[in-house]
Amino acid sequence: MTGLLRALFAVTLFSVATARTYASEVKLSEHLPENSISGLRALLEAAMTEAESIQLRNLVEQDFEGRKIVAKSAKNPQLRTNVTLRKEQNFERDDSEINNRLLYSLTLSKSLFHWGALEANRAKGNLNLEIEELKTFEAYRTLALDIRKKYLAILVARKEAALAQRNLERAQARVELERERLKAGTASTIQVYDLEVALNSAELDRMKKKNTLDDQIDLLARRSGVPSEEISSRLLSEIPRQAILNASEIASIEKFFDERLNQGLSVQTQAKSLEFSEKDLHISNQRLKPKIGLSVGLTQYELDEIGRRRAEEIVYAGITIGWSLFDGRATRGNKISAMARIEQVKRQLESAKSTYEFNLQRTKKLLNLNARILERDEEALNQASNYLNDTKKDFETGRASPDDLEKVELAFATQEVRTNRSRSEYHNALANISSLLGFDTFAQKFIDQRSQ
Numbered sequence: 001m002t003g004l005l006r007a008l009f010a011v012t013l014f015s016v017a018t019a020r021t022y023a024s025e026v027k028l029s030e031h032l033p034e035n036s037i038s039g040l041r042a043l044l045e046a047a048m049t050e051a052e053s054i055q056l057r058n059l060v061e062q063d064f065e066g067r068k069i070v071a072k073s074a075k076n077p078q079l080r081t082n083v084t085l086r087k088e089q090n091f092e093r094d095d096s097e098i099n100n101r102l103l104y105s106l107t108l109s110k111s112l113f114h115w116g117a118l119e120a121n122r123a124k125g126n127l128n129l130e131i132e133e134l135k136t137f138e139a140y141r142t143l144a145l146d147i148r149k150k151y152l153a154i155l156v157a158r159k160e161a162a163l164a165q166r167n168l169e170r171a172q173a174r175v176e177l178e179r180e181r182l183k184a185g186t187a188s189t190i191q192v193y194d195l196e197v198a199l200n201s202a203e204l205d206r207m208k209k210k211n212t213l214d215d216q217i218d219l220l221a222r223r224s225g226v227p228s229e230e231i232s233s234r235l236l237s238e239i240p241r242q243a244i245l246n247a248s249e250i251a252s253i254e255k256f257f258d259e260r261l262n263q264g265l266s267v268q269t270q271a272k273s274l275e276f277s278e279k280d281l282h283i284s285n286q287r288l289k290p291k292i293g294l295s296v297g298l299t300q301y302e303l304d305e306i307g308r309r310r311a312e313e314i315v316y317a318g319i320t321i322g323w324s325l326f327d328g329r330a331t332r333g334n335k336i337s338a339m340a341r342i343e344q345v346k347r348q349l350e351s352a353k354s355t356y357e358f359n360l361q362r363t364k365k366l367l368n369l370n371a372r373i374l375e376r377d378e379e380a381l382n383q384a385s386n387y388l389n390d391t392k393k394d395f396e397t398g399r400a401s402p403d404d405l406e407k408v409e410l411a412f413a414t415q416e417v418r419t420n421r422s423r424s425e426y427h428n429a430l431a432n433i434s435s436l437l438g439f440d441t442f443a444q445k446f447i448d449q450r451s452q
Contacts, residue, residue, distance in 0.1 A: 028253070028430065029434060029440070029441040031245065032431055032434060032440070032441075033148055033151075033427040033430075034148070034442060037151075037239070043151060043224060047143060047225060048140065048144075048446045050226060051224055053143060054143065060136075061129070068126060070125065071126075074121060075111060075118040077108060078109050079108050080106075081107070082103075082104065083104045084103040084104070085101070085102050086101050088101045104299070105299035105300070106298045106299070108296045112293050112294055114291045116282060116286065117286040120282045123275075124280070127275055127276045134265055134268055134269050134272070135269070137265060140443040140446055141440060143443075147220070147223065148427065148428065150216060150223060151220060152423075153216055154217055155238060155420060155424070156239070156417070156421050157216050158213055160209050161206070161209040161210050164206040164208075164209040168205075171199040172199060174198075175199050178192045178195050217232055241378065241423070244371050244375055246371075251368075253437075257357065260438060261353060263438055267349070267356055269352075270349040273349075274346060277338060281335065281339060284331060284335045287324065288324055288326075289323075290322065291321070291323070292319065292320070293320045293321075294317075294318075294320070295316075295320050296316070297315070298316075299314050363432045363433040363436060364433060366432075367430055370422065370425045370426040373426075374419075374423060377418055377422040378422075380419070387408060387411075
């Protein structure tokens with residue numbers, strides 16, 4: 001890793017430090033789901049090293065590290081040699097014998113002045129690597145978001161599967177009871193049939209919910225590089241309840257938007273791409289100018305000026321000038337292309353800024369919406385819990401029937417699923433805005449490790 005990421009970390013730390021001056025500071029990183037879900041934290045730790053996307057980024061960066069060296073090499077001294085050992089005989093002479101012949105040359109050359117084209121090419125190599133490093137940071141960021149989202153979805157799916165199993169057991173019990181009543185002559189065939197249809201529907205629903213749960217676990221395993229069995233062993237029974245940001249706290253997040261505008265990864269990537277295109281244009285502008293270099297060498301010629309053999313070595317040094325006078329208008333074409341790319345990237349840069357700002361505003365609104373929905377669902381779950389406790393007491397005293405208790409238990413389980421889904425959506429919205437603002441401390445930790 002180059003100094004680019006270190007600078008990126010410094011900017012992030014500066015932004016966090018600046019944020020502390022706000023009276024209504026919101027420490028987004030403290031609200032990320034892995035702080036309250038231990039299984040998720042362990043999974044994130046494993047995914048940041050085992051995920052295929054991260055391993056691929058390692059190879060890509062090695063590729064561009066090599067390209068950076070190649071781009072820099074044109075300005076460095078070049079040492080070349082050529083050695084030939086051969087057998088030769090002069091057939092024009094009767095007394096000629098087969099002799100050994102050694103020919104060699106050794107040349108040290110260095111480019112001296114190319115009108116800044118060599119420096120621009122070296123800068124392109126650096127920019128290419130820096131862009132790839134930003135893409136690696138983006139890979140960590142999106143991986144962390146995706147792992148959180150998939151893990152939370154699994155916990156919700158597990159709740160839904162449990163509810164489907166409960167509904168199935170309830171349907172089975174009702175069918176068995178109604179069949180007994182049919183035998184006793186107190187129920188009709190149509191009543192049994194209706195319940196059997198409901199039982200079949202419950203069985204299908206349970207199968208679908210179970211398949212969804214298994215499928216989501218397998219998807220997370222594929223994304224994270226962690227075996228499905230290991231993921232299943234770390235699952236919690238539900239998404240834990242945690243404090244919810246209020247409306248004023250969420251509104252205060254907008255204070256970070258302006259200072260982070262130029263720090264969005266997509267914005268930084270386009271800014272680097274613009275620099276790259278400008279270097280391309282500079283190189284194109286120098287193509288038809290004379291290039292000056294230095295050459296020092298040692299050589300042995302095969303024949304002298306009158307055709308006699310000579311064994312003397314010649315040492316030489318001098319200035320070389322190469323000048324392409326006309327290249328079939330290739331330079332003109334390169335300039336047109338480079339200028340068009342610059343204008344294109346400028347528009348992409350402005351679009352990236354606009355999109356980044358739009359995404360921040362959109363994510364903030366979504367966070368506020370999900371927070372308010374979660375508040376209502378948490379209250380509804382609390383009420384359902386109280387109602388269930390009261391119904392259990394009524395059942396014990398005979399004031400509530402088994403059917404009443406069963407209905408209340410089912411209503412509570414249904415609200416549990418709904419509340420867990422709301423918790424998941426709230427966590428995802430909070431993680432999204434934290435990540436967009438560069439406050440995803442988990443992803444940042446692994447980026448920091450790569451930069452050392």
